[in-house]
Amino acid sequence: xxxxxxxxxxxxxxxxxxxxxxxxxxxxxxxxxxxxxxxxxxxxxxxxxxxxxxxxxxxxxxxxxxxxxxxxxxxxxxxxxxxxxxxxxxxxxxxxxxxxxxxxxxxxxxxxxxxxxxxxxxxxxxxxxxxxxxxxxxxxxxxxxxxxxxxxxxxxxxxxxxxxxxxxxxxxxxxxxxxxxxxxxxxxxxxxxxxxxxxxxxxxxxxxxxxxxxxxxxxxxxxxxxxxxxxxxxxxxxxxxxxxxxxxxxxxxxxxxxxxxxxxxxxxxxxxxxxxxxxxxxxxxxxxxxxxxxxxxxxxxxxxxxxxxxxxxxxxxxxxxxxxxxxxxxxxxxxxxxxxxxxxxxxxxxxxxxxxxxxxxxxxxxxxxxxxxxxxxxxxxxxxxxxxxxxxxxxxxxxxxxxxxxxxxxxxxxxxxxxxxxxxxxxxxxxxxxxxxxxxxxxxxxxxxxxxxxxxxxxxxxxxxxxxxxxxxxxx
Numbered sequence: 271x272x273x274x275x276x277x278x279x280x281x282x283x284x285x286x287x288x289x290x291x292x293x294x295x296x297x298x299x300x301x302x303x304x305x306x307x308x309x310x311x312x313x314x315x316x317x318x319x320x321x322x323x324x325x326x327x328x329x330x331x332x333x334x335x336x337x338x339x340x341x342x343x344x345x346x347x348x349x350x351x352x353x354x355x356x357x358x359x360x361x362x363x364x365x366x367x368x369x370x371x372x373x374x375x376x377x378x379x380x381x382x383x384x385x386x387x388x389x390x391x392x393x394x395x396x397x398x399x400x401x402x403x404x405x406x407x408x409x410x411x412x413x414x415x416x417x418x419x420x421x422x423x424x425x426x427x428x429x430x431x432x433x434x435x436x437x438x439x440x441x442x443x444x445x446x447x448x449x450x451x452x453x454x455x456x457x458x459x460x461x462x463x464x465x466x467x468x469x470x471x472x473x474x475x476x477x478x479x480x481x482x483x484x485x486x487x488x489x490x491x492x493x494x495x496x497x498x499x500x501x502x503x504x505x506x507x508x509x510x511x512x513x514x515x516x517x518x519x520x521x522x523x524x525x526x527x528x529x530x531x532x533x534x535x536x537x538x539x540x541x542x543x544x545x546x547x548x549x550x551x552x553x554x555x556x557x558x559x560x561x562x563x564x565x566x567x568x569x570x571x572x573x574x575x576x577x578x579x580x581x582x583x584x585x586x587x588x589x590x591x592x593x594x595x596x597x598x599x600x601x602x603x604x605x606x607x608x609x610x611x612x613x614x615x616x617x618x619x620x621x622x623x624x625x626x627x628x629x630x631x632x633x634x635x636x637x638x639x640x641x642x643x644x645x646x647x648x649x650x651x652x653x654x655x656x657x658x659x660x661x662x663x664x665x666x667x668x669x670x671x672x673x674x675x676x677x678x679x680x681x682x683x684x685x686x687x688x689x690x691x692x693x694x695x696x697x698x699x700x701x702x703x704x705x706x707x708x709x710x711x712x713x714x715x716x717x718x719x720x721x722x723x724x725x726x727x728x729x730x731x732x733x734x735x736x737x738x739x740x741x742x743x744x745x746x
Contacts (some may be wrong), residue, residue, distance in 0.1 A: 306654040316435065317614070318644060321564065323371065324555055325364065325443060325469075326522040326596055328585025329607045331701040336363040336590075339552050342559035344611070347579055349621045351613030352663055354744050356705075358629045358686065360584035360652075361676050362596075362606045363447050364468050367630065368518070371444070372456065376652040376673065378737040379514060381573075384416040385468060386445060393418075396479050398466030399448040407678060411696045412742040414677035420448030422455060425648060427637050428514070429457030435511050440464060441500050444520040458516070462491075462499040464478045470520050473527045473551075488743065491529045492499060493551075497558040504565040514637075517562065521584070522551040529554050539603065548587050557623025573615045574630040576640065581608040581628065581661040582724050591709045601684045601693060602711050612660050619663045626666035632656050671726070673733050682744060684728045692726040696744035 332341040334348070359367045364385040366377035377383055386405055388394045393402035404415035426437040440453040440461040445468040453461040465481045473492045475483050487495060500517050508512055528536070528550020536546035536553075559579070566572040584605035586596045594602030610628065612618060631653030635645045639655045659666045674684035683694040690705035702716040702723050716723050727745055734740040 300484060308450075309557065315554075315638065316512045318571060319431075319637065319640065320566070320575055320577045321514065322514050322562075322577070322579040323368075323442075323516070324520040324579070324581045325519055325521060326583060326593065327522050327552065327555070327581035328587075328589040328604065329581075329592060329609055330589050330604075331548075331585050332609060333520070336537075338536075338545065339549050341552060341556040342665055343563065344579065345558045346614055347559065348611050350619045351577070351611055351620065351622075352488075352616075354610040354628055355623055355625045356627045357608050357610030357626070358606050358672055358674065359579060359581075359583050359608055360629055360631055360672070360674055362600050362608075362674070363676065363678075364523070364582060366676075367582035368444070368446050369420050370421070370630050370652075372428070374427070374648065374651040374653055375424070375425045376631060376675070376737065378673075378675045378734075378739050379414065379650060380417070380420070381673060382417050382420065382741075383414055384410075386418050386447070388467060397448070404607055410677050410680060411680060412744075414683070414739070414742045416677060419451040420456070422451065425633050426456045426458075428453070428516075430634075430638055430643055430648065431514055431641050432457055433457075434643050436641060437507070437509055437511055437513040438516070439500075439503050439507075439513060440516045440518070441503070442496050443468065443515075443520045443523075444518070446547055453516075460503075462503075463496045469523045470525070472525065473521070473529070488529040491554065493519065493554040493558055495530070496520075496696070497561050500558075500562050504562070504569060504571075512585070512641075513529075515562075519555055519558070521555050524586070526586075527665060532537060545587065548585075551706075555744065560615075560725050575615070577613045577689060578611070578633070580610040580633075581694070582732065584608065587727045591710050599681065600676060600678075601681055603705070603709060606674050606684065612656075617661055622663045624659065624663055624665075626659055626664075627668060627672060628659075628666060628687075629653055630658060631672075631674045636660070671729055671733075673730070675737075675739070677742070677744065680744075682742075683730060685730050685733075686731070689724060690722055690726065692723065694727070694730060694745050696742075698744050700745070702726075706729055 285684045307663045330336050331346050361377035366382045369382045392405040394400045400418050438458045440458040443461050444464045448461045448466040465478050470477045472480045475487045475489050477492045526547040527545040532550035532553045535544050536549040566575050584595045589595050591606035592604035593605035635655040638645045639657045671685045671687035680695045680697050682696050685692040689704050691705050693701040701714045703711045734743050740746050
């Protein structure tokens with residue numbers, strides 16, 4: 271900002287010196303003014319990127335899907351870009367969803383098939399640390415081991431974008447390991463508001479237990495504090511390079527504790543106590559998105575900033591018309607399908623929707639292509655770049671299905687290919703749904719379509735072998 275102000279000051283001084291004595295001087299002054307405007311408005315060769323990653327925000331938790339919620343800033347973002355209707359999280363739960371986002375690899379491949387639990391019975395101390403590489407889940411019928419941190423051996427998008435000249439700022443929830451595995455250990459240049467924990471003790475200060483993060487903050491609301499830090503970063507960033515801001519919210523994860531003024535607002539609308547807190551948490555995130563986008567505009571870099579928005583899994587409360595959610599039937603649409611919006615000024619067709627089947631595994635290769643990198647350089651990626659789909663709002667044709675996988679209960683895998691979706695259980699049960707005709711997954715068509723079931727099951731068998739999880743299979 272200081273460099274910009276100095277440039278403008280010099281330009282204005284030149285204009286004053288030139289004066290307006292004759293037409294030629296006026297033309298010269300005009301030329302200088304235009305040059306000044308070009309200096310301010312000319313975009314960098316590479317765009318900045320802002321990634322809003324919300325926790326537990328279901329596909330239906332926004333105004334356009336449910337009038338209980340008030341999300342004007344999310345709807346404005348959708349109006350400015352492309353709103354994807356069928357974005358899936360491969361392992362819809364906290365830690366695996368984050369591991370996929372930063373590595374582009376399926377959680378089954380990197381053996382993080384559950385959230386990092388942080389509890390003493392799983393070998394964690396009071397500070398959220400452990401030396402045990404794996405944990406097991408007592409209710410998981412297959413007893414699949416799941417890692418307790420994201421190894422630094424994996425290339426993150428921060429490391430990949432740094433090679434393309436990007437500065438990487440991380441704000442908020444990480445939940446991919448303790449010290450030694452935090453964002454600044456994984457290629458990010460800065461981190462703020464990041465602890466070992468997957469959720470706060472309270473959304474009002476003090477926010478975290480057994481953590482020095484924000485320990486000096488005596489009052490205020492967590493989402494607002496994270497937003498303050500993100501806005502400050504944007505305002506003060508003055509390096510001659512593009513940046514990526516990863517804004518990973520703790521909200522809307524429990525505790526269900528909306529900001530008091532927003533909670534009261536939704537109570538007055540007639541929502542129950544739980545619904546009002548949930549809507550207030552959503553509203554707080556929506557306000558934050560508006561503030562950060564305003565900061566981009568105030569700095570005059572919004573026209574050269576790509577904004578991406580998605581959630582890590584379906585919501586805790588009602589996800590109608592979708593079935594399932596965060597804790598029940600999570601591989602059904604209500605748990606695995608999430609909102610996903612991309613606004614790329616001057617590139618995306620504003621206000622468009624796209625029904626292509628996409629998955630969060632696609633974000634890593636998309637970011638690499640946006641930044642000018644070579645996607646083929648990176649091994650074991652489980653997604654494909656969406657750049658052309660985003661640019662043209664075209665229908666994406668996948669050559670392979672997308673797979674869901676979790677290790678908590680009997681339901682453990684899903685296969686989505688075209689309109690069809692197969693659900694697989696450890697006990698051997700299989701269900702089949704036509705999502706195009708039945709997005710609520712009410713009619714199991716497995717009996718009527720044995721050929722489709724056999725085909726999708728065979729693909730799941732092969733995929734499990736590729737992921738090296740076939741020994742835990744319910745279909746092999």
